Structure formats: C-alpha cells, structure tokens
Amino acid sequence: MAKAGPAGLCAAIELKKAGAPVILMDENGAPGGQLFKQIHKFFGSREHKAGIRGFDIGKELLAESIALGIDVRLDTEVVGIERGLKLWAVEKKARSYTEEAAAIVLATGATENALSFPGWTLPGVMTAGCAQTLINVHRVLPGKRVLMIGSGNVGVIVSYQLMQAGAEVVAVLEALPRLGGYGVHTAKVRRAGVPLRCSTTILRAEGKESVERAVIARLDERFQPIPGSEETLEVDTICLAVGLTPAIELSCIAGCSQIYVPELGGNMPIHDEFMRSSVDSVYVVGDLAGIEEASTAMEEGRLAGIHAAHAMGYLDEASMSAKAEETRRRLSALRQGAFGQKRFDAKRRILEKKAAV
Amino acid sequence: MSSNDYLKTMGAPSFDELERAGMLPSLADLAGRGCVCVECVEEIPCNPCETSCPQGALVVGYPITNLPVVDRSKCTLCGLCIAACPGLAITIKSVEAGNAKIRFPWEYLPLPAAGDEVEMVDRLGEAVCAGKILSVNSAAKNNRTAVVTAAFPAAFVQQVASIRRKRHGTV
C-alpha cells in the first residue's frame, strides 16, 4: 500500500515487481504528485534519470505502474490509519471504506510554507507551486508581472518556468545574504535579465481588489528592514517560495514518532536506513521523510518497496540486501558535495534517533 | 572550498570564480575552432554532460558532485552536451577574424530564426553588443532545448552568455 507521488509510485513499482499485491491511493485525480509540474530536465546521473524532464519521468513511472497492473485508486483520500494497519479511505468524497494492509508506505509529500505580510491574502499572492501548477499543468497564466519571494531551487526554477510560459519576472527576493538555489539555476534566471536580490524582502502587497504593487526593502544583518530602502515594484502576482514542510498528519495519526530537523523542513517522522518508521510495517518516504528532491524521493520509495517486499516474504534476504545496497549507493551519490552534505548529516541524525528509540 | 560570493549574491559567476574553477577559457583557447565553455562551479549532484559526450571529453567521474572537466584535445565540438546539461551551463565559443560565435541553449519562445538581428547579453542579462543568429537546431534528440548559434564582435567574446529574450508583446 502506498500513496502516489514519485516516491509512492516507486515504492509500489518495487513491491509489485517482487510479486506483492499493491494498492496505490492518491487523493488527486492523477498520480505523480509534483512531478507533472516539473518541465525542466533533472539533475543527477543517468540512473537517476538525469537530463529527462520531470513530467516525462512521471509519464514513465505511470506507464510502468500500469504495465505492472498496480491497483491505482485515484480521488481516494486516506483519512485514518488504525492500529493493526487498518486504513480508512474515502473515495470521491462520497464512499468510505477500510482496507487492511501487511505494510503501509506513506509518501504524503510536503506543504508549501506561507509567509504573512500586510496584503498577503490579496488575490494575486500565491505559492510558487500554485503558479507552477497553473502554467505547466493547466496552461493558464496567473499574471503578467511576477515578484518571486525566495531564491531556493523552487523559487528560481518556477521563475524560469514563468518566463517560459510568457510572464515577466520582475525580481527574485531573498531574505538571507546569499542566494539559496543552485548556481546554474540562478544563472539562467539572471542572464534573462531578472534581478536576484539578497538581503531583501517584501514589506507589503498593495491593491484594491488584487495585487497592483509590492513594497520591498533591504534587510540589515538582524533581518530588520533598513529605513529608507523601500522600493515599489509594479506587479500583479507575488509568488511565495519560502520553503516546504513535510505533510506529517497521516504519519502522526499512524503513531509515528517525529523529530525536528530544521534543515529538512521541520517536524518529520523518524526512520531507519530502510525507511521504516517507529511503527511496525509503516514506512515513510520522500518529502514526508525530509524535504529533498524528486530524485531522492524516488530512491527512498524504492528502498521502502524493496524492504517491505522482503518483510512480507516476496523477496529473499540476499536479493533484498543487494537491491537495497544498489539503491543506497544511488541515494548517496545524490547527497554529496556542499549542498548534499548538509542533507546527508541531517538524514544521519534521523537514523540515529531511530536507532535510539 | 571557494565561497563563490559573486555567484551567490548576483546569481551568475564572475570571471574570477570561473577562473578559479578552471572554467574560463583563454583567448588562445577560443581562437580558431574555439572550445566548450562549461560554467558549473558548484558541487552539485549532476553528470549528464559526461554521459552525453560521445568522446569522453567531458568528465565528472565519481562522486558525481565533482566539477566537470573538459579535455579539449578529445572534444570534437559536436555540441551534444549543450542541450544535455539540465543547468543550461554549457556553450561553445570561438573567435575568427574579428568575429566571435557562440552556440548556446535556448528554451524560450519566440525561438530565434537564422538571420535575426539580436542583442547579445552578458551573464547578468545586460546588453553588451549586437549580434546575428546564424542557425537554430531544434533536433528531437535535444529534447526541446534548442541550440542556437549567433555571431557578434570578437571584443565581447568573454562577456557574452546568451541573447536577450524578447519581451511579451514586443515580438
């Protein structure tokens, strides 16, 4: 049993390949989670599907799960998990039923953080993910002149995609003194003429019925706006890319112990090297188990799928270890370098906490 | 470890930062047939440039967070790595008889067309000189990243990074 972002899909695929019966439940009308919004080529190496665009990876995974005959239940929200791995699901907001599982893989993803400032509820202020969904999935432009708040990879990637969709990005603001996203992503946006402004944030959004302008200001070392540095930008859209928080609700209901790891997005369920949570036979993978990237999420999903298949008797010890080792090698390849090290260290803290429990 | 202060505040690398990463070609490298310019100075987990190169001229190795290194003696300037790089960080530049050329990746509409007069921009998106589009390659194997070639005056060869994107409604 799983839930269907890229991590959930990969877990289900590994389980089914081993011969285990799998049900994939997703509250959305289409599986694939965030992948279908991501129209850029992925990083990583060939085994991580690098160079392939996110939505193409999504299509591949979907085709694979269909070919394998996985029981995919869309428009199905899992609202509760009781002891004994009894899952309570609601289909199309109308019919509710329970389903008993031998193992549950939770891959509920993450929620985008909001940022409050005067005017943040005005029409025209939205999360970067909302804008990304509108332009890349629904093919409509939420506005013509956009201000992006946050320079992490999400902020710069969505800025680039807004320009590809035909909008202007007026600026990308970053409260910290340094830009967060990969240099190659910021460089793309910068050479398109978009100013990337560090130590700068939004003070307020103004407009009668919707956003007409944004007032921004520079920040001092203590993150206080510097008087006199205010500027007004004419924009009709303000996108917030100020981080993600693991969507832990279901894992809490299931009784998984949590840990606070700020580098990975806040509270998240602890897990071991096979992605097992503190609750027997409940696995946690993807952004739920710490905010990283789609590529790491997919590998974590595979790891959980491989182990769950073994635990249920569909994979012998030797093939399980071999496959798990292979997956871990791919995962660690993604967690190196200056960017990866931080996440690697944070992940190790989660493992240590699990070992201590 | 270099801190890449310019890259991390301006968004694009400075000449110094490129130089330090061994990624700023000399004028001698650019002369004649020219060379591949890879501008990827951070240790990110990525290597499609390496796997796309049929000559083994572009090497990342293991771990994949190593910085890419070009062996110019092996490179045939085929340009396959330009569209393969998800960071759009690779171009090919050359200088011959006072004229410079750049082959660069392009993922916006409108797609330029051969013969178009364009504005060449630097890494910060500032216009530096006029240029002319020589060719546009949108081969299917590039997976929707076009590879565009433009010519411009040789004096600007180190600055030029791309062309100005046409603004909405000004096409």
Added chain:
Amino acid sequence: MTNEGGNRIERHPILGDASPRKEITLYFEGRAIFAREGEPIMAALVAAGVSVFRYTKKGAPRRMFCGIGRCTDCVMIVDGIPGVRTCVTTAADGMKVERQAGAGRWIVEEENSNG
C-alpha cells in the same frame, strides 16, 4: 503568438502547442465563460481573467493560494453548493459558479426560504 490578449498558454517552448480540447461552458455569476474539458474550475476562471473568487465575511477579496486543494482560499458556490474548492473540482458543462461571501449559502435553500 503566445496568449493573444487572454491568459491561455497556447504555445510553449517545452510543452508544445496546446492540444485541442473540447470547449465547455461555465456560468460565472451568470456570465458564460469557456472552459476546457478536464480542467479545474480555477483554471477556467483564471483564463477568463477573473481575479476575485470570493469575499470573506469582512469583505476582503480572495482568489487562489495553493492550487492543490490544501488552503480553501478558492472556495466558491458551485451549482448551489458553497465551500467547493475550485482548484481541485473539474469543470463541467453548464456548471454555475458564483462568488461566495463569508461561509457562503446554499442557493437552493435560500430560494426555498424566500419563496
């Protein structure tokens, strides 16, 4: 060109040209607007340039925020039912979509009690 006047992205460098999809009609505050079969109500409203989806009890305008069914910013009265999240509700031909004020009202009920 990309998007003549409207907010539809007809041409896209990566996604390609929009594939023709059946057009259906929604009624936003009684006004007919086009939607493309299969898209959520939110997308049709954004395409039609609707910038206010509802007003809060205090009269503050709201549109959409998360786009994936989490925040309830985008709720409207759809075919008489208030509180429907328009970002995750697929548009259907002939659907009536109204702005709601505060928690909204059941349009059918209202008509009954008035009548």
